[in-house]
Amino acid sequence: MIKTSDEYYLKLAVNEAKKAYLNQEIPVGAVLVDNFTHKVIAKSYNKKEKNHDATSHAEINVIRKASKTLKNWRLDNYTLYVTLEPCSMCTSAILQSRISRVVYILNEENTGACVSKIDLTKVYPSKTTIFKMDDKYNYKDLLEEFFKNKRSEN
Numbered sequence: 001m002i003k004t005s006d007e008y009y010l011k012l013a014v015n016e017a018k019k020a021y022l023n024q025e026i027p028v029g030a031v032l033v034d035n036f037t038h039k040v041i042a043k044s045y046n047k048k049e050k051n052h053d054a055t056s057h058a059e060i061n062v063i064r065k066a067s068k069t070l071k072n073w074r075l076d077n078y079t080l081y082v083t084l085e086p087c088s089m090c091t092s093a094i095l096q097s098r099i100s101r102v103v104y105i106l107n108e109e110n111t112g113a114c115v116s117k118i119d120l121t122k123v124y125p126s127k128t129t130i131f132k133m134d135d136k137y138n139y140k141d142l143l144e145e146f147f148k149n150k151r152s153e154n
Helices: 004-024 057-071 088-096 139-153
Strands: 029-034 040-045 076-084 101-106 129-132
Touching: 004 029, 004 057, 004 076, 004 101, 004 139, 029 057, 040 057, 040 088, 057 076, 057 088, 076 139, 101 139
Parallel strands: 076 101, 101 129
Antiparallel strands: 029 040, 029 076
């Protein structure tokens, strides 16, 4: 049975964020889904530490995986589910790849580029729509716990 609800796919993104947490990465997860078949095309989490790469954000990793799988950089019939509001780098990649929808859980007050700090979808012409959902998964708690643990290590 194929699941079609935003909540289902956000739960998958939260599961990816938990993988990041377990790997001492900032817990952000992302999942890309075909808008017509509702099939998961790619999923990933932050891997900046693992890959020694500042661009290895969950969203970028998913875009790279999906483009390789589909052999196409145009992702205009896909929805990106992500746990945290994308930063300017990720939002730019989302707009460049023409992803049609982004659904996320938590605003990112410091670097969010869909609503919080700046809205790049208003700066650049785009057909991408952005939706913020409620945190039904206690994702904020996971993120806060991660940073609390990081601060106590220092």
